[in-house]
Amino acid sequence: xxxxxxxxxxxxxxxxxxxxxxxxxxxxxxxxxxxxxxxxxxxxxxxxxxxxxxxxxxxxxxxxxxxxxxxxxxxxxxxxxxxxxxxxxxxxxxxxxxxxxxxxxxxxxxxxxxxxxxxxxxxxxxxxxxxxxxxxxxxxxxxxxxxxxxxxxxxxxxxxxxxxxxxxxxxxxxxxxxxxxxxxxxxxxxxxxxxxxxxxxxxxxxxxxxxxxxxxxxxxxxxxxxxxxxxxxxxxxxx
Amino acid sequence: xxxxxxxxxxxxxxxxxxxxxxxxxxxxxxxxxxxxxxxxxxxxxxxxxxxxxxxxxxxxxxxxxxxxxxxxxxxxxxxxxxxxxxxxxxxxxxxxxxxxxxxxxxxxxxxxxxxxxxxxxxxxxxxxxxxxxxxxxxxxxxxxxxxxxxxxxxxxxxxxxxxxxxxxxxxxxxxxxxxxxxxxxxxxxxxxxxxxxxxxxxxxxxxxxxxxxxxxxxxxxxxxxxxxxxxxxxxxxxxxxxxxxxxxxxxxxxxxxxxxxxxxxxxxxxxxxxxxxxxxxxxxxxxxxxxxxxxxxxxxxxxxxxxxxxxxxxxxxxxxxxxxxxxxxxxxxxxxxxxxxxxxxxxxxxxxxxxxxxxxxxxxxxxxxxxxxxxxxxxxxxxxxxxxxxxxxxxxxxxxxxxxxxxxxxxxxxxxxxxxxxxxxxxxxxxxxxxxxxxxxxxxxxxxxxxxxxxxxxxxxxxxxxxxxxxxxxxx
Amino acid sequence: xxxxxxxxxxxxxxxxxxxxxxxxxxxxxxxxxxxxxxxxxxxxxxxxxxxxxxxxxxxxxxxxxxxxxxxxxxxxxxxxxxxxxxxxxxxxxxxxxxxxxxxxxxxxxxxxxxxxxxxxxxxxxxxxxxxxxxxxxxxxxxxxxxxxxxxxxxxxxxxxxxxxxxxxxxxxxxxxxxxxxxxxxxxxxxxxxxxxxxxxxxxxxxxxxxxxxxxxxxxxxxxxxxxxxxxxxxxxxxxx
Numbered sequence: 001x002x003x004x005x006x007x008x009x010x011x012x013x014x015x016x017x018x019x020x021x022x023x024x025x026x027x028x029x030x031x032x033x034x035x036x037x038x039x040x041x042x043x044x045x046x047x048x049x050x051x052x053x054x055x056x057x058x059x060x061x062x063x064x065x066x067x068x069x070x071x072x073x074x075x076x077x078x079x080x081x082x083x084x085x086x087x088x089x090x091x092x093x094x095x096x097x098x099x100x101x102x103x104x105x106x107x108x109x110x111x112x113x114x115x116x117x118x119x120x121x122x123x124x125x126x127x128x129x130x131x132x133x134x135x136x137x138x139x140x141x142x143x144x145x146x147x148x149x150x151x152x153x154x155x156x157x158x159x160x161x162x163x164x165x166x167x168x169x170x171x172x173x174x175x176x177x178x179x180x181x182x183x184x185x186x187x188x189x190x191x192x193x194x195x196x197x198x199x200x201x202x203x204x205x206x207x208x209x210x211x212x213x214x215x216x217x218x219x220x221x222x223x224x225x226x227x228x229x230x231x232x233x234x235x236x237x238x239x
Numbered sequence: 240x241x242x243x244x245x246x247x248x249x250x251x252x253x254x255x256x257x258x259x260x261x262x263x264x265x266x267x268x269x270x271x272x273x274x275x276x277x278x279x280x281x282x283x284x285x286x287x288x289x290x291x292x293x294x295x296x297x298x299x300x301x302x303x304x305x306x307x308x309x310x311x312x313x314x315x316x317x318x319x320x321x322x323x324x325x326x327x328x329x330x331x332x333x334x335x336x337x338x339x340x341x342x343x344x345x346x347x348x349x350x351x352x353x354x355x356x357x358x359x360x361x362x363x364x365x366x367x368x369x370x371x372x373x374x375x376x377x378x379x380x381x382x383x384x385x386x387x388x389x390x391x392x393x394x395x396x397x398x399x400x401x402x403x404x405x406x407x408x409x410x411x412x413x414x415x416x417x418x419x420x421x422x423x424x425x426x427x428x429x430x431x432x433x434x435x436x437x438x439x440x441x442x443x444x445x446x447x448x449x450x451x452x453x454x455x456x457x458x459x460x461x462x463x464x465x466x467x468x469x470x471x472x473x474x475x476x477x478x479x480x481x482x483x484x485x486x487x488x489x490x491x492x493x494x495x496x497x498x499x500x501x502x503x504x505x506x507x508x509x510x511x512x513x514x515x516x517x518x519x520x521x522x523x524x525x526x527x528x529x530x531x532x533x534x535x536x537x538x539x540x541x542x543x544x545x546x547x548x549x550x551x552x553x554x555x556x557x558x559x560x561x562x563x564x565x566x567x568x569x570x571x572x573x574x575x576x577x578x579x580x581x582x583x584x585x586x587x588x589x590x591x592x593x594x595x596x597x598x599x600x601x602x603x604x605x606x607x608x609x610x611x612x613x614x615x616x617x618x619x620x621x622x623x624x625x626x627x628x629x630x631x632x633x634x635x636x637x638x639x640x641x642x643x644x645x646x647x648x649x650x651x652x653x654x655x656x657x658x659x660x661x662x663x664x665x666x667x668x669x670x671x672x673x674x675x676x677x678x679x680x681x682x683x684x685x686x687x688x689x690x691x692x693x694x695x696x697x698x699x700x701x702x703x704x705x706x707x708x709x710x711x712x713x714x715x
Numbered sequence: 716x717x718x719x720x721x722x723x724x725x726x727x728x729x730x731x732x733x734x735x736x737x738x739x740x741x742x743x744x745x746x747x748x749x750x751x752x753x754x755x756x757x758x759x760x761x762x763x764x765x766x767x768x769x770x771x772x773x774x775x776x777x778x779x780x781x782x783x784x785x786x787x788x789x790x791x792x793x794x795x796x797x798x799x800x801x802x803x804x805x806x807x808x809x810x811x812x813x814x815x816x817x818x819x820x821x822x823x824x825x826x827x828x829x830x831x832x833x834x835x836x837x838x839x840x841x842x843x844x845x846x847x848x849x850x851x852x853x854x855x856x857x858x859x860x861x862x863x864x865x866x867x868x869x870x871x872x873x874x875x876x877x878x879x880x881x882x883x884x885x886x887x888x889x890x891x892x893x894x895x896x897x898x899x900x901x902x903x904x905x906x907x908x909x910x911x912x913x914x915x916x917x918x919x920x921x922x923x924x925x926x927x928x929x930x931x932x933x934x935x936x937x938x939x940x941x942x943x944x945x946x947x948x949x950x951x952x953x954x955x
Contacts, residue, residue, distance in 0.1 A: 011701055013664055014697065037658075040653075046648065050636070051644040058651035061652050061653070168561075169605075177600070178603075178686075180686075181603075182686040186689075186691075217693060221691050221692050293751040300747060303735070306729075306740055308744075309728060310728060313724055316719060322719040323724070325721075377933070378930075397932055425941050437849065461928065463941065469920075470879050487908050489905060492903075492904035495900065503931075508925065513921040513923075519716075519874070522872065523844045525872065525878055542731060543736050
């Protein structure tokens with residue numbers, strides 16, 4: 001099966017290891033990975049800031065980049081949700097509406113793709129320790145995916161998964177929100193970290209690098225012994 | 240109290256409220272208990288998504304035919320001997336109500352909770368002609384006697400006050416000498432307000448839902464205050480936002496079922512009262528005269544725009560009760576009687592961007608609001624629409640942001656520029672990085688690094704690694 | 716009844732039509748067939764006994780005393796509940812069902828003989844009725860329709876049954892014929908809607924009352940008994 005990877009700008013630039021883990025994991029499960037070099041960004045930073053025209057240019061570039069893909073897989077719930085929004089954003093645009101629908105229909109967040117398309121729940125990963133999972137807002141509410149990551153994590157050998165209190169609450173990232181509304185964002189991420197500490201987790205796992213950058217960045221600043229991992233890294237981890 | 244709360248600029252409000260530990264604890268407690276309660280009642284009810292779709296469809300149909308239903312409503316009110324006044328502006332509504340108060344030589348006026356009368360700032364108008372205006376909802380009453388402290392939540396207006404503060408206010412203003420036990424406090428209010436109901440000349444209410452088919456108004460409370468306000472005074476005046484209307488009893492029932500569950504996690508509140516016209520000939524209680532004031536005050540300018548769904552709102556505050564931003568900054572930070580996500584959407588529409596330009600940004604776009612809204616208002620999408628207008632039409636976006644977005648457009652619309660820009664990133668960030676992380680960032684990064692570290696860009700981008708690997712370079 | 720006045724309507728509605736981008740629509744709108752009707756699925760297929768069980772359970776959540784009795788035992792049960800709430804004065808509507816349910820002797824002989832004052836609503840006495848309601852310790856009325864899901868009694872005002880009977884007394888007792896119990900508000904609303912369609916006059920006040928009054932406005936602590944009654948009981952008459 002040929003899979004076109006949309007790696008996201010955060011991973012391309014900052015979290016290269018998450019991208020590598022995604023490739024290795026998918027290859028091990030028998031996928032052939034294609035990386036369209038023309039990909040840029042899903043457009044969300046501009047779209048969510050109200051720069052809709054600028055965002056649309058990025059979106060068009062994405063549609064061009066993935067025009068020939070069979071499956072578009074991305075290790076980010078938030079970016080996947082953005083791609084799924086394209087049909088609404090380009091509604092009534094004679095040139096792009098159909099292309100937007102095509103891209104949305106073939107786009108999967110990584111864990112969705114594993115569970116719903118490849119139909120695997122046990123990827124043979126192992127990671128000893130106690131972990132809790134951050135259900136990111138865009139993954140659960142906009143993409144509507146609540147199950148897949150947990151199904152996969154339940155099968156990771158040695159991993160004790162404990163529920164995160166107030167899991168439904170935003171970590172305070174919100175893209176430019178974290179910068180524009182810094183003091184508020186800080187209170188939100190602090191509360192998130194309190195809950196992570198409450199369950200004495202060694203690992204905080206998430207499926208969105210935005211949230212992880214925020215939570216991890218705060219953990220790094222206040223110095224807590226909690227390791228932040230992307231779910232692709234966990235699923236690619238073997239001992 | 241007008242819609243705008245005069246308490247300084249946005250950041251001053253936020254910083255003050257972030258220091259208010261009692262308020263933040265109270266809000267967090269309310270949200271956490273409310274979250275569980277609401278989930279419990281909607282699960283017990285079943286088919287919640289069908290309920291939401293039905294409620295949305297009802298609200299949309301009513302708004303699309305609003306002139307028809309207001310016509311029908313007003314005809315039916317008049318048929319039952321009630322008087323209807325259509326007010327385009329707050330001033331027109333206030334003038335009409337003042338004229339009635341003067342005509343009745345009203346000395347005392349009792350009110351049940353009404354957001355729209357707060358919005359149009361009715362009370363000072365009546366006080367200026369010598370009326371004693373008494374709010375009877377317990378929360379509103381507490382705020383009123385505390386020198387008009389503004390409400391911080393559209394359902395629980397006094398949420399930000401603790402019982403000791405309330406005891407002190409009662410002591411100062413009412414000569415109360417008992418404990419801070421909520422039961423004792425509530426009993427005292429009960430006794431004081433009883434006298435007010437029995438001696439009031441006019442009762443003023445808001446309106447949860449008007450029913451077009453019968454010319455009725457529906458009032459939803461737990462305390463029963465609206466019932467006394469509409470049973471005892473000789474004149475009743477009901478003030479409604481023009482969109483608060485349903486076609487028939489059957490749709491009222493659906494929306495009430497969703498309102499009480501979404502607002503307070505109850506199947507129904509203690510008192511749901513449907514009033515039609517004044518008392519009937521031969522009745523010994525109920526008002527002799529009934530006036531319905533239908534208020535536009537900026538609502539019609541929302542009709543026919545992308546923001547029309549906001550008029551579907553039934554004022555349940557479910558969005559407020561799940562909002563993580565409201566959780567930390569509380570209602571007063573919004574500077575409007577409408578707080579939380581619905582306030583962030585509605586306040587700029589009714590009050591303008593000059594006063595409320597920050598509110599659309601006071602959201603992480605986590606969409607918790609959109610998820611719980613019983614009438615499916617896409618709240619977080621409407622916040623993005625506001626941002627778009629602020630950027631494109633109002634030109635109020637900061638210069639640094641505009642530059643950043645310009646760079647974004649250049650970088651993301653063209654793959655070659657993207658590749659070029661991201662390749663430069665590591666060396667651009669290099670002076671700030673230390674052990675692969677940035678603790679003191681330049682420019683917009685500064686706001687981030689004040690509370691968090693930022694990862695430094697990798698020297699090798701993912702795409703470089705992948706290309707090398709394809710070429711048979713190092714495998715990982 | 717003299718028709719009331721309507722002011723400023725034309726311009727107001729024209730502006731709405733203009734904003735909606737069409738000509739004014741003042742007649743001829745009918746409701747669409749709604750896509751969903753989940754409200755009818757609640758307690759669908761329940762027997763009257765099932766509904767009663769649901770009502771009994773719900774009363775626990777709404778701080779309401781729930782008593783089951785038969786019409787022959789009703790007078791005793793009512794007397795006992797009034798005593799439990801501290802006795803009279805009692806206020807009741809002028810409702811023929813008090814006689815039909817065998818309560819005349821209690822109302823007109825037994826209670827007065829025990830110095831328990833009983834005021835029967837009489838509209839010709841005007842304001843005195845309100846004073847009596849204000850003085851009353853217990854208000855008593857028959858539920859017209861009873862909603863099992865929420866534990867709600869539905870009451871219609873009329874000349875013989877003032878509104879304040881349900882609000883001014885310190886405590887409140889609703890007599891609930893078993894036959895009045897329906898699944899939820901849906902059935903009550905549909906009934907009222909049908910009456911309107913048939914041309915009936917809607918009562919000037921319809922109350923849906925669910926237990927005693929309460930408030931959570933002070934630190935979100937539930938206080939039962941704020942402006943309306945502080946206690947409430949439903950006496951269900953199982954053979955009516």
